[in-house]
Amino acid sequence: MAGVIETAFIQLKPGYDEDMLRNILKESQRVQARWIREHQPKLLEGKPYSHTTDFWIADGEAPYLFLTAPWESVDDHNEWIQSQENISLMQQLKEFISQDQDAVTLHHLEPAGDNEYRGDVLARGSVKVWRISVKPEEKASLGKDYRLIESQSATLPGQRMWAGWKIEGDDSNLVIIxxxxxEDVIESGIAVRLEATKVSRFEHKPFLH
Structure with missing residues (x-):
């Protein structure tokens, strides 16, 4: 099981060319998978999927991509970030990304439960994302609530639930994907018990399926 999950929100320029962006992202999956097999082969060894990064889209006045990817560690992800392959792909993506200062938000999450992260399964449909911020002294209780829900929820074909604690900055931030x-069990078991200001909700549609 991967040690961390990368999550990124990338704000796009309105009116972007959807087909062109989709083609670039599909190519990025292939290029990254080749690089992983050469440099970090454990990420794909014996896995039922051929790539690690998956993408969703949220359309609107300020459209953005949501992506996830498993890595053994933050350092391993940084190795990819600094690779010539990634730098070249980012140059292609640059024309699609908003010029706003906070257009790209990247975090790493460490698992809060026992479920394996399966972006390939989640990416076949829409996903719901909850970002929950609590005080440090509330972290243990929130983690317990999540693990209880995870253990009691049957995983149906094509359905997945995963959560992780944000590594960067304040580690009392839980992200549920x-x-x-x-949705109902997460809302009733966790979200409705917390102050509204502590919970942010997002929904993303599959982009490459």
């Missing part, structure tokens, strides 16, 4: 079928 789940298929829409888990």
């Amino acid at each position: 789940a298929s829409p079928g888990f």
